[in-house]
Amino acid sequence: xxxxxxxxxxxxxxxxxxxxxxxxxxxxxxxxxxxxxxxxxxxxxxxxxxxxxxxxxxxxxxxxxxxxxxxxxxxxxxxxxxxxxxxxxxxxxxxxxxxxxxxxxxxxxxxxxxxxxxxxxxxxxxxxxxxxxxxxxxxxxxxxxxxxxxxxxxxxxxxxxxxxxxxxxxxxxxxxxxxxxxxxxxxxxxxxxxxxxxxxxxxxxxxxxxxxxxxxxxxxxxxxxxxxxxxxxxxxxxxxxxxxxxxxxxxxxxxxxxxxxxxxxxxxxxxxxxxxxxxxxxxxxxxxxxxxxxxxxxxxxxxxxxxxxxxxxxxxxxxxxxxxxxxxxxxxxxxx
Amino acid sequence: xxxxxxxxxxxxxxxxxxxxxxxxxxxxxxxxxxxxxxxxxxxxxxxxxxxxxxxxxxxxxxxxxxxxxxxxxxxxxxxxxxxxxxxxxxxxxxxxxxxxxxxxxxxxxxxxxxxxxxxxxxxxxxxxxxxxxxxxxxxxxxxxxxxxxxxxxxxxxxxxxxxxxxxxxxxxxxxxxxxxxxxxxxxxxxxxxxxxxxxxxxxxxxxxxxxxxxxxxxxxxxxxxxxxxxxxxxxxxxxxxxxxxxxxxxxxxxxxxxxxxxxxxxxxxxxxxxxxxxxxxxxxxxxxxx
Numbered sequence: 001x002x003x004x005x006x007x008x009x010x011x012x013x014x015x016x017x018x019x020x021x022x023x024x025x026x027x028x029x030x031x032x033x034x035x036x037x038x039x040x041x042x043x044x045x046x047x048x049x050x051x052x053x054x055x056x057x058x059x060x061x062x063x064x065x066x067x068x069x070x071x072x073x074x075x076x077x078x079x080x081x082x083x084x085x086x087x088x089x090x091x092x093x094x095x096x097x098x099x100x101x102x103x104x105x106x107x108x109x110x111x112x113x114x115x116x117x118x119x120x121x122x123x124x125x126x127x128x129x130x131x132x133x134x135x136x137x138x139x140x141x142x143x144x145x146x147x148x149x150x151x152x153x154x155x156x157x158x159x160x161x162x163x164x165x166x167x168x169x170x171x172x173x174x175x176x177x178x179x180x181x182x183x184x185x186x187x188x189x190x191x192x193x194x195x196x197x198x199x200x201x202x203x204x205x206x207x208x209x210x211x212x213x214x215x216x217x218x219x220x221x222x223x224x225x226x227x228x229x230x231x232x233x234x235x236x237x238x239x240x241x242x243x244x245x246x247x248x249x250x251x252x253x254x255x256x257x258x259x260x261x262x263x264x265x266x267x268x269x270x271x272x273x274x275x276x277x278x279x280x281x282x283x284x285x286x287x288x289x290x291x292x293x294x295x296x297x298x299x300x301x302x303x304x305x306x307x308x309x310x311x312x313x314x315x316x317x318x319x320x321x322x323x324x325x326x327x328x329x330x331x332x333x334x335x336x
Numbered sequence: 337x338x339x340x341x342x343x344x345x346x347x348x349x350x351x352x353x354x355x356x357x358x359x360x361x362x363x364x365x366x367x368x369x370x371x372x373x374x375x376x377x378x379x380x381x382x383x384x385x386x387x388x389x390x391x392x393x394x395x396x397x398x399x400x401x402x403x404x405x406x407x408x409x410x411x412x413x414x415x416x417x418x419x420x421x422x423x424x425x426x427x428x429x430x431x432x433x434x435x436x437x438x439x440x441x442x443x444x445x446x447x448x449x450x451x452x453x454x455x456x457x458x459x460x461x462x463x464x465x466x467x468x469x470x471x472x473x474x475x476x477x478x479x480x481x482x483x484x485x486x487x488x489x490x491x492x493x494x495x496x497x498x499x500x501x502x503x504x505x506x507x508x509x510x511x512x513x514x515x516x517x518x519x520x521x522x523x524x525x526x527x528x529x530x531x532x533x534x535x536x537x538x539x540x541x542x543x544x545x546x547x548x549x550x551x552x553x554x555x556x557x558x559x560x561x562x563x564x565x566x567x568x569x570x571x572x573x574x575x576x577x578x579x580x581x582x583x584x585x586x587x588x589x590x591x592x593x594x595x596x597x598x599x600x601x602x603x604x605x606x607x608x609x610x611x612x613x614x615x616x617x618x619x620x621x622x623x624x625x626x
Contacts, residue, residue: 009341009344012341012344012345015348015352015428016348016351018432019348019352019431019432019435022435022436023356023358023435026435026436026438027359027363027435027436027438029436031436031437032437032440037437039443039445040445042440043440043442043445045433045434046368046369046440046441046442046559047559047560048430049369049430050369050370050558051558052430053366053369053370053558054370054374054557054558054560056353056381056385057380057381058377060381060384060385061380144491206391209388209391210392210395213346213350213391216350216388217346217423220426221423221426221427224430225426230560231560234449237449238448239449263560265560265561266561268556268557269556269558269561272554272556272561273563276563
């Protein structure tokens with residue numbers, strides 16, 4: 001396109017003009033009729049953009065909180081609060097996860113930063129899986145969505161607690177304290193260390209924003225790809241297709257976990273979607289949906305690839321899936 | 337592409353996002369993507385992206401060597417032209433398609449994808465639905481015993497009084513979810529009342545010719561979590577109303593039973609086509625956050 005130009009800036013100006021033109025006339029021009037776009041593609045576009053718009057503020061919050069951690073949290077302080085025994089360390093991690101009212105888009109850059117600051121991998125992962133589900137806002141939305149069965153809200157919190165601890169323990173068994181952040185993240189981190197002390201305060205603020213912008217673009221591309229996949233699934237895969245696979249005692253939780261994974265809903269909103277499955281799936285299957293969805297989903301897996309090694313993300317996915325499935329079967333056998 | 341060009345392009349993309357958000361907020365189309373309770377987060381995004389765009393823009397003016405870091409590190413400003421073009425297109429395309437199609441409203445095809453509650457419940461085999469049905473029954477018996485449990489009536493006390501005392505119920509965007517929740521919870525007090533409601537026409541493959549649903553999407557955070565709410569309408573000559581047409585229906589409420597569920601049903605007296613309203617969705621009312 002702009003190969004011939006010595007500088008691509010003319011293309012960039014053109015882009016600016018296009019943005020302005022669409023800003024002024026975008027909804028008055030009949031693009032739909034002009035290109036005869038099928039309604040399902042427009043549905044896809046709306047779903048995709050609504051997921052992106054909903055996630056951006058939380059990604060930005062995550063980026064800024066992680067910048068604050070970078071500036072103000074000392075490695076030594078962090079070490080003091082984490083017990084030396086790797087298994088004892090799981091408990092304060094769950095407590096942190098329960099206190100942080102952070103949803104799943106924001107938690108990824110925060111945990112990445114904590115791990116860079118020297119937090120053991122498995123402790124960071126416990127925060128990653130527990131913060132989006134063990135929090136007061138999620139409890140309230142579950143409470144409202146399942147008013148006729150309060151045990152759902154409590155069981156969601158209880159199971160999430162158990163699953164978080166187990167996931168942390170299994171991650172420690174498999175990975176110990178080996179480094180699992182990817183190459184780009186590690187390099188960026190060394191770079192941070194080199195100049196963190198070299199700047200005055202004004203420079204530091206400007207730099208925080210500069211890094212926030214860089215991180216918005218680094219993470220944004222993963223977010224957009226994730227939202228696009230989730231939008232495609234929402235638009236083109238009927239939920240009944242999944243239900244045809246089965247809703248028995250063994251298949252039910254698996255199907256609902258699959259649904260939670262591909263829908264990639266925000267953990268504040270998923271309880272309302274889950275409540276529409278009341279009567280169609282057992283409460284164990286609904287709990288599997290409610291516990292699994294915030295811990296990992298399609299959008300989040302792609303977000304994690306921004307910072308973690310591919311193999312680790314895959315292992316994480318397998319471990320969380322197996323643990324949630326096993327714990328929901330255990331719950332079904334002993335509590336239902 | 338050199339570093340200042342990257343920064344310049346990034347500032348323009350961020351600026352594009354800002355324009356997109358302003359356009360959505362000014363036209364009110366933002367409610368076709370995001371529930372009103374999420375608006376504070378949208379203002380936050382608008383301000384932050386505006387600040388980031390300005391900083392990038394002014395930085396891109398300084399063409400000197402890596403002045404902000406001084407560490408010779410190039411972040412991941414990709415050197416490959418193809419790669420960076422693809423990555424930036426990922427950001428540019430949603431801004432452009434967003435501004436072009438911001439007034440699109442999801443309708444009956446999304447509704448059948450997401451599955452209408454009645455039809456999902458009715459569609460399964462009786463053997464499949466047995467187990468969860470039992471738990472549902474257990475719940476209702478518990479409900480009457482345990483005062484701590486929020487029934488639909490406790491959740492919407494004023495609305496329930498209001499609807500039960502009147503003889504002609506008028507459903508609006510504000511009481512839509514509440515009224516449907518109340519009627520699905522306990523239909524008896526509402527049988528025989530007159531009801532007026534608005535919504536889009538929606539039917540599924542297995543619907544008989546004399547049945548349609550008049551429904552609206554309820555949203556808690558964003559359109560991706562939309563769920564369909566609606567009331568069955570049963571009568572003659574309903575075939576003329578195509579899927580996705582917005583109509584106003586006036587009729588008498590009846591109770592039908594399907595697979596052990598009591599559902600409201602309208603015997604229509606008048607059905608009037610109407611324009612799609614500027615706010616086609618209804619929003620979950622949460623008494624916390626946002």
